[in-house]
Amino acid sequence: MSSQIPSTELPDEPDTNSPAAMISAGGLQAVLDNLDALVYVSDFETHELLYMNAYGRQRWGEIDGRKCWQVLQNADGPCSFCTNHLLRTPEGSPTPPHVWEFRNPIDQRWYQCRDQAIPWPNGKLVRLEIATDISERKQIELALQAAHERAQTAALEDELTGLPNRRAFFQFGKQMLHQALRNRSTLSMVMVDLDFFKRVNDTYGHQAGDEVLIRVSEVMQARLRDSDLIARMGGEEFVLLLPETPINKACEIAQQLRVIIRALGVLHEGHTIELSASFGITSNRPNDPNLEALLQRADQALYQSKEQGRDRISIYTD
Numbered sequence: 001m002s003s004q005i006p007s008t009e010l011p012d013e014p015d016t017n018s019p020a021a022m023i024s025a026g027g028l029q030a031v032l033d034n035l036d037a038l039v040y041v042s043d044f045e046t047h048e049l050l051y052m053n054a055y056g057r058q059r060w061g062e063i064d065g066r067k068c069w070q071v072l073q074n075a076d077g078p079c080s081f082c083t084n085h086l087l088r089t090p091e092g093s094p095t096p097p098h099v100w101e102f103r104n105p106i107d108q109r110w111y112q113c114r115d116q117a118i119p120w121p122n123g124k125l126v127r128l129e130i131a132t133d134i135s136e137r138k139q140i141e142l143a144l145q146a147a148h149e150r151a152q153t154a155a156l157e158d159e160l161t162g163l164p165n166r167r168a169f170f171q172f173g174k175q176m177l178h179q180a181l182r183n184r185s186t187l188s189m190v191m192v193d194l195d196f197f198k199r200v201n202d203t204y205g206h207q208a209g210d211e212v213l214i215r216v217s218e219v220m221q222a223r224l225r226d227s228d229l230i231a232r233m234g235g236e237e238f239v240l241l242l243p244e245t246p247i248n249k250a251c252e253i254a255q256q257l258r259v260i261i262r263a264l265g266v267l268h269e270g271h272t273i274e275l276s277a278s279f280g281i282t283s284n285r286p287n288d289p290n291l292e293a294l295l296q297r298a299d300q301a302l303y304q305s306k307e308q309g310r311d312r313i314s315i316y317t318d
Helices: 026-032 054-060 068-073 135-157 166-183 197-204 206-223 247-264 293-305
Strands: 038-043 049-052 098-103 112-118 127-133 187-194 229-235 239-244 266-268 271-273 277-283 313-315
Touching: 026 054, 026 206, 038 054, 038 068, 049 054, 054 068, 112 135, 166 187, 166 229, 166 239, 166 293, 187 247, 187 293, 197 206, 197 271, 206 229, 206 239, 206 247, 206 266, 229 266, 239 247, 247 277, 247 313, 277 293, 293 313
Parallel strands: 277 313
Antiparallel strands: 038 049, 038 127, 098 112, 112 127, 187 239, 187 277, 229 239, 266 271
16 A cells, blocks of 8 residues: 555635645645654554654654554554544544653654544544654653652661661651551551660770661561561660551560671671661551651660560560
8 A cells, every 4th residue: 555645635726725735735745744743644443554754754664554562562463552533532522632641662762742533535534643752751751750769768778788778667657557446457666776885895896886777677677577667766775566466476576686686797907897786676556646756765665674684675664
């Protein structure tokens, strides 16, 4: 099939003096073939390509009586993302133009497409698509989006350990508490503080202190479930949120972590840095107004562990 615009039904003598009516089929062809965009027309029912401009023919070849999905997508059937159903009403009338963006899996380029139903010279409605290559613009948009996502991640991530930071703890913790109260389930909180951490920095230097924080973060995170939240609140203090975990189970987890940290021994420049940690535990209550209420109770329990000699676990009691 010829890839030229059908011109047999265009009048040789326009009946108006307007510039739009005076353009010839050849002039219209010249305009379309000089557009820096794909323009094609296809049959709604058969998907047969009825027209494609020079831009399209140069990139996808002659239409040769083939269907749009054969030429443009090298596919064996209609595209899963075809918009034909959006271009006509149930009664068969044209809908407003549909504008969308997609990445062509064939050439990996991004296109903005403007699809609509238009009347063809034989009186039938056909699909018209004008697709403009927006790859350069899209690359900038995606780069900006990625930068924004990295910034958001950085804002919620402790730079040293990679754990969620204090801000992330409150953001996600509030959601976890809300879900626990709604489901009437138990959310346990465990505060962890490394004992005598200042001595590590004073004796071995801040680099050694950083190594200790990283290793402790790693071993604690490895013990927890994916559903648990561990955050570094600052300095040598960490907090755990354990959903659907009764307080006795939270004590078992804390005891396991206490033993793991006790046995860790962080090597630094030929020295083994021995560690221990203190723990404070509480669980949510039906009348807890916010996450801060749990944090206050866990902090009081942690203080009790320190007062009683450190390297131990305390449960908050009224």
